[in-house]
Amino acid sequence: MATLAAQAIGLNKYFGGGFDYRRLVPWRRNGDGKHGPFQVLHDVSFEIRRGEIFGLLGANGSGKSTLVRIMSTLLLPDSGEARIFGMDVVEHSAQVRALINRVSADPSFFRNMSAVENLLFFGRVYGLSPAEIRQRLPGILERLGFEWERALEPMSHLSRGQQQKIAVARSFLTSPVLMLLDEPTTGLDPRSKRDVQAFVRQARAEHDSTILLTTHDMEEAELLCDRIAFIAGGRIVAEGTPLELRERVARGRPVAEITMEMVFMELTGKSIEEDEERDQEREEVMTHA
Amino acid sequence: MLNTEARTAQPGLLGGPIGLGYAFVERQTNLWKRYWAWELVWLVYGVVNTLAITFIAEEAENAGIAGADGAAGLVLFLLLGTLVWAYLSAVLDDISLVITWERWEGTIEHTLMAPVSRAVHLIGMSVFGVLHAIVRTLLIFAFAIPFFSVELGQADWFAAAVVIAVGSVSVAGLGILTGVLPLLYPERGTQMSFMLQAVVLLVSGVYYSVDVLPDWLRVFAYISPATYILDGIRGAIIDGRGVADLWDTLLALVAFGAVLVPGGIAVFAVAERWARKTGQLKRQG
Numbered sequence: 001m002a003t004l005a006a007q008a009i010g011l012n013k014y015f016g017g018g019f020d021y022r023r024l025v026p027w028r029r030n031g032d033g034k035h036g037p038f039q040v041l042h043d044v045s046f047e048i049r050r051g052e053i054f055g056l057l058g059a060n061g062s063g064k065s066t067l068v069r070i071m072s073t074l075l076l077p078d079s080g081e082a083r084i085f086g087m088d089v090v091e092h093s094a095q096v097r098a099l100i101n102r103v104s105a106d107p108s109f110f111r112n113m114s115a116v117e118n119l120l121f122f123g124r125v126y127g128l129s130p131a132e133i134r135q136r137l138p139g140i141l142e143r144l145g146f147e148w149e150r151a152l153e154p155m156s157h158l159s160r161g162q163q164q165k166i167a168v169a170r171s172f173l174t175s176p177v178l179m180l181l182d183e184p185t186t187g188l189d190p191r192s193k194r195d196v197q198a199f200v201r202q203a204r205a206e207h208d209s210t211i212l213l214t215t216h217d218m219e220e221a222e223l224l225c226d227r228i229a230f231i232a233g234g235r236i237v238a239e240g241t242p243l244e245l246r247e248r249v250a251r252g253r254p255v256a257e258i259t260m261e262m263v264f265m266e267l268t269g270k271s272i273e274e275d276e277e278r279d280q281e282r283e284e285v286m287t288h289a
Numbered sequence: 290m291l292n293t294e295a296r297t298a299q300p301g302l303l304g305g306p307i308g309l310g311y312a313f314v315e316r317q318t319n320l321w322k323r324y325w326a327w328e329l330v331w332l333v334y335g336v337v338n339t340l341a342i343t344f345i346a347e348e349a350e351n352a353g354i355a356g357a358d359g360a361a362g363l364v365l366f367l368l369l370g371t372l373v374w375a376y377l378s379a380v381l382d383d384i385s386l387v388i389t390w391e392r393w394e395g396t397i398e399h400t401l402m403a404p405v406s407r408a409v410h411l412i413g414m415s416v417f418g419v420l421h422a423i424v425r426t427l428l429i430f431a432f433a434i435p436f437f438s439v440e441l442g443q444a445d446w447f448a449a450a451v452v453i454a455v456g457s458v459s460v461a462g463l464g465i466l467t468g469v470l471p472l473l474y475p476e477r478g479t480q481m482s483f484m485l486q487a488v489v490l491l492v493s494g495v496y497y498s499v500d501v502l503p504d505w506l507r508v509f510a511y512i513s514p515a516t517y518i519l520d521g522i523r524g525a526i527i528d529g530r531g532v533a534d535l536w537d538t539l540l541a542l543v544a545f546g547a548v549l550v551p552g553g554i555a556v557f558a559v560a561e562r563w564a565r566k567t568g569q570l571k572r573q574g
Contacts (some may be wrong), residue, residue, distance in 0.1 A: 072402045076566045108395045110316070114324035122322075124312035125403035127305070154323065166301035170399075204554075287390055 004086070005178050005210035006071060011039040011080035013066055013234075040066050042235045048178075053204060053211040055225030057264065063234040064214035068182045071212065072102050079185040080236065084178055098126070101176035105183035107155075107163035115151040115166045119173060126174040129161075140169045143202065145195045149250070161192030170194055172203050179203075181213045184218060197224060218260035228260075232268040241258065247258070309405045313413030314420070317383070318365060321421065328425075331379075336431040339548040340436055347437075360509040365439045365527055370435075370495045372433075372493065373522050376426040377460055377515055383418030384464025387411065392464045401570055407561060408554050411468075413463035416417025423453075423510070443529035451532050452521035455542045459514035463489070469553075469560045475569055489515050514545040 014037040023169040041063050048054040058064050069075040070082050073276060075094040083088045084096045109118045116137070123133035139149060144165045155163060164184065181200065185193040201224065204211055215221050221228055222242045229239040238245060246258040308380070321328060346367050349359030374547055387410075391397035400410075406506040429463060467485050471478030492499070493515035512517045522532040564570050 019472065032348075068396070074398055074399070074402055074565060074570045076562070094406065097402055099403075102399070102402065106395065108399050110320060110394045110396060111420045113316075113319050117319045121312055121316040122399065122403070124315070125309060125400070127309070127404065129308070167514060213518055252329075 001022040002049055004047050005050045005052075005084070006212065007081070007083040008046050008067065008070075009081040009083070011044040011067070011070065011077045013042050013063075013070065013075070014039050014041065014078050019138075038236050041070075041077070042175060042233070044231070044236055045080075046229050046236055046239060048210055048212055049209055050210055051204070053082070053200070053213055053224050054228040055223050055259075056212065056214040056231055057216065057228055058214075058231035064231060065182055066233075066234075068102065068180050068212070068214055070102075071178075071180055073097055090252040092214045093095040097175060100178045100180060100253065101126075101168050101171040101174050102180040103164075103171045103184040105186040106155065107160075107167040109155040109163065109166065111156040112154050112156055115128055115169075117157060118166070119151075119170055123173050128174065132192050134251050136173055137169070140172055141165075144169060144199050161188045164188055165192065165196065165219050168199060172199075172207075175209075176205060177199065177209060179211045181211060183215055184213070185215070193220075200224060218264065225230050230264055230267055239265075291560055293307060306409045306492075310413035310416065312405075312419045313410060315420070317414065318418040318430055332425060333430055335375045335425065336432045337422075339368065339375065339429055341373050341431040342368045343433070353387050361438075361440065362527070364437050366523065366535050367495045368433065368437060368439065368497060369526060370519065372426055372430055372520050373515075374495045375429050376422045376491060377518065379422035379425050380415075380418045380457060381464045381467065381486050381489075383421055384411070384415050384461055385467040385486070386471070386479070387414045387468045388466075389479045390477060392471070392475065399536050401561075411463075411557065413466050415464065418461065418464065419457045441526065443552055444526040445529050446525075448525035448530060448532045448535055449522050451539065452542070454537065455463060455539055455546065456514060456518035456521065458546035459542050459549050460518070462546060462551075462553045463514060465553030465557055466549065469557050472557070472560045472564050472569070492516070494519050512541060514549070517541045517545070541570060 006160055006216075016038050043159065044063070044067065046056075046258045056064050066075065070077050070215060071084065071090050073096055077144060084099055087096050089096050097249065109115075110121075113121075120130060120133055124130070128136075137151075141148060141151060146162065146165050146169070150158065150162065151166070155166070158166070164187075168184060169179075184200075185196050188196065200211065200213075203209060211224075213221070213224060225242065227239065227241050228245060230237045230245075238248070240248065242260065243255070245260070245267070246255045249263050250258050293556040320488055343364055343476060346355070346360050346363035348353040355363055360478075379480070392401050467482035470481045472480060487510070492502065492509040493513045494502075494510060499516060502510060517538050521535050521542070524535055524538065537558065561570075
């Protein structure tokens with residue numbers, strides 16, 4: 001049995017650069033310099049061991065979500081490989097999909113359907129019977145601090161935090177062996193954030209799940225992750241346990257005084273806010289891709 | 290202990306493709322219930338459209354354009370045309386919006402990364418589309434029929450049902466093909482698929498015989514399955530033709546279904562791969 005839950009091997013991904021009809025217009029023939037191919041992942045490699053929580057830290061637009069979408073089989077890499085339990089996500093996408101689930105920053109539900117109706121659908125498409133879903137659901141919702149009665153209301157009536165808890169419930173409902181948590185606590189109030197973080201730790205401990213957590217929240221990464229990789233400009237710039245990363249930049253200072261934000265700045269050469277400026281350029285390319 | 294082999298094993302037919310396909314039927318039914326006001330709008334629009342068009346035949350008699358017999362025949366001809374189009378457009382809408390629905394709701398990534406084959410997904414959506422269209426069309430028929438005095442004693446309802454059943458397969462294939470457009474063009478694909486539907490309406494003889502079309506346009510009538518469905522339905526209900534008499538029409542519809550459904554699924558798969566390559570499988574807005 002594979003001891004590696006996931007691997008990225010030299011992944012590269014470009015957006016844009018295809019046929020652009022705007023260039024048929026004479027005065028735009030040379031383009032505006034914004035629509036050429038834009039490399040969002042540069043030779044990205046890492047390994048996630050079975051049972052660990054692996055954090056991928058980076059600013060918005062650093063390539064975190066692109067990586068998660070490749071792992072989720074929703075995006076094809078231009079070169080390199082991504083493997084889940086030894087299976088290539090491109091060649092064996094059907095098998096890989098049965099092993100994974102995902103929480104994204106945006107809860108993404110059928111807004112006018114109730115939480116239960118949504119969870120029934122998303123459970124069913126993972127092969128669960130309605131009886132299995134109804135049996136598992138109350139326990140999961142209770143642990144997330146979610147009242148059952150509210151689960152019968154349309155999703156549009158729920159707060160952002162409540163919707164995100166349902167998103168977490170959706171992903172754990174199918175007992176995935178690899179969970180892709182893409183900024184799962186973004187926009188949540190402190191209490192909801194703590195509920196979700198506690199549930200992630202508990203679920204990992206009880207279900208032997210492996211978790212890939214992407215975040216730009218340094219505290220969250222340190223709290224939850226066994227190992228962390230920093231990604232900036234589509235490149236992995238450092239990888240290790242939180243302690244190893246802090247030691248790497250300590251240079252004689254007490255390690256306890258080194259925050260993960262300081263580590264990020266030292267290893268990437270900029271703060272997470274500065275790195276986010278690149279996001280705007282990438283978004284423009286994505287819009288025109 | 291992890292058992293990834295067991296997680297990726299293929300379940301049986303009932304627990305597998307049928308159960309997975311039914312998930313989409315159930316989900317669309319839940320959405321249908323939640324969007325009941327829109328369903329009411331489309332029902333009222335369907336009834337009004339059917340009445341408005343069929344009254345043209347009454348006017349033809351009043352204006353002396355057609356005699357009493359001719360007008361009665363025209364009433365039934367137009368009534369069947371509007372009802373069959375209400376049915377076909379409902380099926381086409383439901384299936385061709387397979388991706389658009391997911392983009393509207395923001396669920397596209399979660400639905401398309403689920404371990405369910407695209408063929409099962411599309412067939413599940415097609416089954417819902419057909420059931421939904423049957424219910425809506427029967428309601429339109431029930432509301433519209435009291436307004437007209439039509440002779441239905443000669444109708445072969447069984448043959449009409451067979452035409453609808455066989456024809457629905459080919460229309461589902463057409464819906465899957467038009468559903469590819471929103472996958473390829475997230476911002477304009479839905480509009481493009483509605484334009485294709487409009488062309489089907491024009492060339493298929495919904496409100497007139499395809500004989501009145503210019504020669505170059507009539508070519509498209511021959512390659513539209515809707516033409517054969519309308520021919521078959523009118524043959525069964527107006528002329529009382531049975532299944533045996535309609536064999537050529539049914540054969541054409543079987544051939545359309547045999548080509549369009551697997552062809553549509555194959556084209557959808559190619560388009561989905563392209564969308565995965567270019568990063569189009571994501572929510573808009």
